[in-house]
Amino acid sequence: MNEDYLKGLNPVQYNAVTKIDGPVLVIAGPGSGKTRVLTYRIAHLVNSGVAPWEILALTFTNKAAKEMKERIGKVAGDKANQIWAGTFHAIFARILRAEATKIGFPSDFSIYDPSDVKSCIAEIVKGQGFDPKAYGVSDIYHRISMAKNCLISPRDYAADAERLLDDKQANMPYVYKIYDLYIKKLQRSGAMDFDDLLFQMHRLLKENPDNVVEKYRKKFKYLLVDEFQDTNSLQYGIIQLLVKYPGSPQNICVVGDDAQSIYAFRGATIQNILDFEKDYPNLQVFKLEQNYRSTNYIVQAANDVISHNKKQIRKKIYTEKGEGEQIKVIRAVSDNEEARMVASMIAELKLRHRMKNEDFAILYRVNAQSRVFEESLKGHRIAYRIYGGLSFYERKEIKDLIGYLRVIVNPKDEEALKRIVNYPTRGIGDASLSKLSLAAEVNAIPLWEVLKKAVSFDNSISTRAAKSIQEFVMLIETFQRWLQTEDAYEMAKKAAKLSGILDDLAKDKTPEGQGRIENVQELLDGIKSFVEEDTIGELQTEVQDKTLSSYLQNIALVTDSDKDEDDNDRVKLMSVHAAKGLEFKAVFITGMEENLFPSLMALKSKDSRAAIDEERRLFYVAITRAEQHLVLTYASSRYRFGKMQYNNSSRFLEEISSDCMEIKSNNETAKVGGMKLPSQIKMPLKTTSSQAPIQIKVSPVHLIIPGAKVLHERFGEGKVMNVEGAPDNKIASIFFGGDIGEKRIMLKFAKLQVL
C-alpha cells in the first residue's frame, strides 16, 4: 500500500487523516490544509480496504466536490470516481430520483429554481386575494425556506406561535396558509425546490417506506461532511438519520470552522458543531491551527477581527510564513476613485513584484459593486473576470429551451409549462391562460391536464385559442413519444427547432439577438458533451443514463461558476461569499464602510448583534483569502440606487490592531501607531515622511542586540530594546521614532541594518 501521502502531514493533520473509525470533528482554520486532510482521509479509507462506493462525502459547492474528487484521484487513482462525493443537493437529488415514488413524487421530478418558486408563490398570493404589497414574494419564500430548513412542516408552522407572531408583525399573517398551499402545489406539479431536495430526503428517511433508511445506512459506511459550520438543522437531521442509530459504528467525520460560518442567513447554524459534541460522546476532536497560506500580519489581523465575536470555539491561527507586508488601508473620496486606485495599485504591484493578473482578487460585499471596477480595469487594460451575477442558465433564451425540455419530461411542471405555453407566441393569451389556471387550481389538478381538454373546463375559451392549445398539446406529446428512443441531445435539438425558438430568435438581427442564438447553441453543445462525455459544464458526473430526464436533474444544480472558462491570467472580481475556499497572492477588500460592510441589512436586523457577528466572520473569511498582499479600501461617498450616499469607514477597520496596518489616502501615506483609526469621513491626514522603502544593507542576525541602533526598510531608524526567542527564531522589540512606537519583529524575516 502506497502511503507516501501521509508523510507530508503535520501531526494534527496526520491524526485527522488516520483515525478513521468513530466520530471525528476537525476544526480547521483558514489555510490549514483542510481539503488536504479531507481528501487524504478518503484516500486513506480506500487504501485501508473500504470500498469507494461505501464512502459518502458531502460538500456545499460543486467546485469543492470537483476539487475533492480530483485530488482523491491523484492519491487513490480510478477508485475516486466510485466515491459518492458531491453537494448535499446533488447527492440527495440522485437518491431521490431512485426513491421518489415512495413519497409520492415521480422519479422524473422537476427541480424548481428560485425564480420558479417565486412565480409559484406569487400565483398563490394572487389566488388567495392577498395584498401583493404586504405579501412580498421574496419575503414569503425566505420564511418558507427557513421553515423547511428548521424541519417545520406546514402543520408545525400553523402551530408555531413565534413564527405566527413574527408573520403578523411583518403584516403577512397568512404565510402558514401559503406554505401549505405551496407544498401541495409542488407535489401536484411533481416538483421540488432546492430546499426540498433536503426536506424530502429527510422525509424519506424519517417516514422510512420499505425500510429505505436501512438501505442507505448499510450502503454508506463512512460519512464525511465538509464546511460543517454551514449546515442547517435539516442537513444535520439527515446526517443523524444516517449515522445515529443503535449499533451504528458512527463513522462520521465532519470538518468545519465556526469562524467561517457565513450562511446563517439561510438557516446554517454553528449550533450543529456544538450539538455534535453532545450527540457523539466518544467524539475525537482535532484542531488545525497552523496557517500555510498567509504571512503574519494577515493572520494577526484575522485573529484581531474575529476576537470581537463572543461566541466561538477557542482557537488561534498562526503562521510560519514570516512577518510579511503590512495591510494597506486606503481611503478614497468616491467609489470611482476607489476603483481607480485599486486598478493603479494592481498595475503597480504587477510591475514591482512581477505579479500576474491572476494573482489578484477584488472582493466586495455586494455584486453591484463590481461595475466601477470593470471600468477602471478596462482603463488600465487589465484583463479581468467577474464571478457571480446573472448566470448562463438564468438567461431567458436558455430558460425557455430548458422549459420545453422540462415540460416534455414532466408535463405537470407548471412553472415550465406557463413559461413556454405561449412562447414563441402562438395565440394562447393571458385571458385564456388565467381561466385555465383557475380551473386547474379549483380542481386541484395539473394545468397540463386542463390544457388537454381545455374547452370542457371552460367553454368561454375562444375557438382560436382552443385550436392553438390543441396544437401545443400535440407538439409536446409528439416530443414525449420521441423520449423513448432519443437521447438528451437529439431531444434538445428537436425541441429548439420544432418549438420555433430558433426561428423566433433568428428574427432579431441585433448583436444581442445573435448572442442569444449562440447561447442556445452553447446549451446544445453542453448537452452533447453530457451525452458523449458525461460532463455538466466542467464537472464530471457519474450519471446513470443519457436521457433528457437525467440531464435535467443534473443541470438544475449546476451554476455558471462551476465551469471555469478561460480565466487564464485575469484579475478575479467576486463577492466575499464567492471567495470562500479560495486564495490569492493579493486581495483587495473593497467598500469597507458602515452600511455596506457591515451591511445595512445586518445593522438594522432585529438581532443585529448576531447579524454583525456574521458580517465579521465574513470579513474574517475575506482577510484570510490573502497570501501576501492585503489592501482594504473604502470610499467616503458612493452611488447606490441612483443616489449619492455618504458612509463612515467600517467599524471592522478599527478592530485590526494598528501595527498591522499602513494607512493611505490619495497616494499620501500616513502612519498610524497605537491610536485609534479615524472613522469619520474627515479623516485627519497624517502626512509624515516619505514611504518609499529605504535601501537597506541587511546585517546578520547576531549583530542585533539590545542597545543597537538599526535601520528598518519601512519604519526607519530605531533602537533595539530586547531580543528573545530561540536562536533560529529571534524576536526583537525595537523602538522606532515618530508615532510608530515599539514593535516586535521576527529577525529571520525583517530587513534590518545595524548602524
Add this chain to the structure above:
DNA sequence: GCGTATTCCATTTTT
C-alpha cells in the same frame, strides 16, 4: 391578443 412605453420599486450573500 400583442408589443411597446412608462412607471414603479426594491435593492445581500447562494446550493
Add this chain to the structure above:
DNA sequence: TGGAATACGC
C-alpha cells in the same frame, strides 16, 4: 440604477 410589472395603443 435597471429590472419588472403595469398601462396603453395598435
